[in-house]
Amino acid sequence: MAVSLGGDSTGPMSEINVTPLVDVMLVLLIIFMITAPLMSHSVTIDLPIANPNAKTPDLKTPPLDLAIKVDGSMYLNDQPVTDAELRAKLLVEAQLTPQPQLQIRADREVQFMVVKKIISDAKGSGMVHVAFMTTDAPKG
Template identity: 60%
Template sequence: MAMSTGGNSGGPMSEINVTPLVDVMLVLLIIFMITAPLMSHKVQVVLPIANPHKEDHEPIEPIDLAVKQDGSLFLADNPVSETELKSQFAIAAAKSPQPELQIRADKDTPYKVVRQILGDAKDQGMVHVGFITTGKD
């Protein structure tokens, strides 16, 4: 603690010693001066714009697939076979932007049936898949 040398009080000084603060600030200034040029990119490239949202496009209608407990398939409430379903998946996968496949499976449907549908959709190129459920009873 610093002591006053003059005057008649003779008590401790209440002034802040700023020398350590100045030392720290100078070190930080030197560090920023060295690292700032490294933050800029030397090679300039023109980056593409990422899929801007357009206001004039209409929403994409999802593909509705219902699966009953016995494994029967209904595409948009119409019965469909596995081969027809695969061809519909291929057609939908070729669209841009790709519609979402929404699966409504009965709660007692064996998982292997749903797994087979997911595998077929993936094989045909479908990437957007969702499951439709009901709220908690």
């Protein structure tokens, strides 16, 4: 602790000695200045050139629309399906390239356990893209 060297006050000084702090900061600055260029090592690769005149095939597949009513009945693309039929169709659709998106439209009153079971069936069959269809919030 530093002690006052003169004047009327004989008590300890209340100032902080910043010299050690400056020394540590300078050492850290030097370390970062040395290591920063080493961290920006880049790998050079030759990227392909895009041809804007080339026609790209339309690989978009139509989505699968699954509607779930309050009573638990399910409709895949407006056709009634059972649980077993749904799993079988999801297995077939999961093998397609590109894979279609499964869009789930569940009634507001449907219990979440029903939707959760369908999501787990879709995941188990290999479906990757699952979406939920909703309506806009009422304005007012």
